[in-house]
Amino acid sequence: MEPPVDVDAVASRSSRYWMEDGLVEILLGLLMSVSIGVFWAAGAIPRGNFTDLVSLGGVQALWLAVMLSILWGFKKLKARVTFPRCGYVALPKPTKVSRISMFALYAVFLVIFHFTFTLGQTAVPVAAVIFALGLVVLGLQVKSARIVWEGVLTLGIGVYLYWFTALKGSQGGAVLMGMVGSSMAIIGALQFRRFLKAHPLRQETEA
Amino acid sequence: MSELNRLIHEPARLTIIALLSSVKEADFLYLLRETGLTKGNLSTHLFRLEEAGYVEIEKTFRGKIPLTLVRLSSEGRAAFQGYRKSMKDLLAPSKMRRVPIQLPT
Numbered sequence: 001m002e003p004p005v006d007v008d009a010v011a012s013r014s015s016r017y018w019m020e021d022g023l024v025e026i027l028l029g030l031l032m033s034v035s036i037g038v039f040w041a042a043g044a045i046p047r048g049n050f051t052d053l054v055s056l057g058g059v060q061a062l063w064l065a066v067m068l069s070i071l072w073g074f075k076k077l078k079a080r081v082t083f084p085r086c087g088y089v090a091l092p093k094p095t096k097v098s099r100i101s102m103f104a105l106y107a108v109f110l111v112i113f114h115f116t117f118t119l120g121q122t123a124v125p126v127a128a129v130i131f132a133l134g135l136v137v138l139g140l141q142v143k144s145a146r147i148v149w150e151g152v153l154t155l156g157i158g159v160y161l162y163w164f165t166a167l168k169g170s171q172g173g174a175v176l177m178g179m180v181g182s183s184m185a186i187i188g189a190l191q192f193r194r195f196l197k198a199h200p201l202r203q204e205t206e207a
Numbered sequence: 208m209s210e211l212n213r214l215i216h217e218p219a220r221l222t223i224i225a226l227l228s229s230v231k232e233a234d235f236l237y238l239l240r241e242t243g244l245t246k247g248n249l250s251t252h253l254f255r256l257e258e259a260g261y262v263e264i265e266k267t268f269r270g271k272i273p274l275t276l277v278r279l280s281s282e283g284r285a286a287f288q289g290y291r292k293s294m295k296d297l298l299a300p301s302k303m304r305r306v307p308i309q310l311p312t
Contacts (some may be wrong), residue, residue, distance in 0.1 A: 010226055089234075
């Protein structure tokens with residue numbers, strides 16, 4: 001007797017559905033490139049005793065406000081554009097185990113990232129490999145070739161910065177993050193445009 | 208040998224339940240798109256599942272647009288897990304029935 005439906009494949013569709021419109025890539029791309037932008041702008045502000053925005057926490061507050069605004073915009077766009085076209089799905093709240101494992105993963109990522117910047121010359125390729133691996137794993141998990149290719153592109157950007165520019169250390173890492181973020185946001189925007197064309201607005205009329 | 212839940216074993220209903228098993232809730236439009244069923248067919252299957260207590264259906268409005276939210280009940284989740292276990296047991300090689308083949312002499 002054969003199972004009538006591949007249950008695991010069907011159950012994994014919901015997480016793929018969240019990535020389908022490209023909004024998640026726009027979100028991640030904006031979070032990365034805007035973070036770099038805000039801290040770069042803060043570095044360009046002349047420092048004074050009372051106007052030191054960094055020590056007063058102004059930059060951090062600005063960064064937090066920008067991040068929250070981007071997240072708010074993402075949720076609004078999902079609700080106004082994606083859900084009326086292809087349907088609404090609420091993913092389940094993460095379990096305690098998945099929260100702990102996610103936190104452990106973040107901690108490992110931060111430690112690796114911290115050591116990346118102490119590596120000096122090799123900071124850019126190491127950061128590129130970490131970003132690329134993250135994207136490839138995510139792409140394979142949600143079965144999205146587009147995200148896997150974004151990982152490959154990240155590696156390409158890392159190779160380019162390492163071999164063809166003089167950027168090193170934290171400066172090189174920041175440029176890499178900005179370039180990867182921008183490229184992700186652009187690819188996400190193109191995907192979002194394609195998604196809108198492929199899925200005209202539908203309304204539920206019968207249930 | 209474990210018995211298969213016939214209500215869930217039907218392909219369309221199994222797809223609906225498998226889809227709902229991985230989400231907190233989903234609307235009619237999403238299920239329509241993912242299952243590829245017609246509106247009438249999907250409604251009928253949802254009604255059968257609701258009757259069995261496997262799904263909870265909430266009819267509401269998003270602005271002026273009707274919105275039907277569907278979620279798997281705890282009974283439905285348990286039934287789905289039971290179904291998967293039965294299916295696994297049935298497909299396990301050790302439990303497969305071996306039928307001796309008699310060759311003509």
